[in-house]
Amino acid sequence: MRWTPPVLHVRYSVDQTLHLDGRGLLLTPSHFGQGPANSLADPALPPVLVYPAGYDSTAGPVTVRALGRLMGGTRASILIATGTATTSGELARRVGVSAATVSHHLSALRAAGLLSTLQQGELILHTRTSTGSALVNAAHAEGT
Missing domain, CATH: 1.10.10.10 (Winged helix-like DNA-binding domain superfamily/Winged helix DNA-binding domain)
Incomplete structure (x- = not known):
């Protein structure tokens, strides 16, 4: 992910623009996710971005x-x-x-x-x- 105000750039499986419209964004790391991030965008709920959590068990x-x-x-x-x-x-x-x-x-x-x-x-x-x-x-x- 890369933040370039006012845009958060995220590697994602499809080209998509998600407008927050003042709702904020909940960033959720996941131990079970691999590859690109996933977004959960129900207009009735706060938007959520689920991304793979980095963990190096050898360190x-x-x-x-x-x-x-x-x-x-x-x-x-x-x-x-x-x-x-x-x-x-x-x-x-x-x-x-x-x-x-x-x-x-x-x-x-x-x-x-x-x-x-x-x-x-x-x-x-x-x-x-x-x-x-x-x-x-x-x-x-x-x-x-």
Whole structure:
């Protein structure tokens, strides 16, 4: 995807223009999607764009060690786990720490511009920013 205001360009199976008309757009990463994105555009509902979530299962252990030296193991683990949109509770479960600890680290990572938080109704999701992903990818490329 590429954002060129006021247009979001998305690789899609057909050439299509979706006018939002002020309704907003819900971006939904999917672990089950592959290939181009799909849109769900019912004029009576908010538009939804479902796209494949990127996840590199080989990056985990190497990256945690490399980033851990820079920012600490827990914070590095949280940054890695936010490669896909994730709730605080799921992060706590994945990393094996309390919700309060996750909240503390999320605040620090957000303040550093490494992750962003999106609230959709009662659902709050955290995901890496492009800067956070660049840091994870650089640490993975180092292989240490």
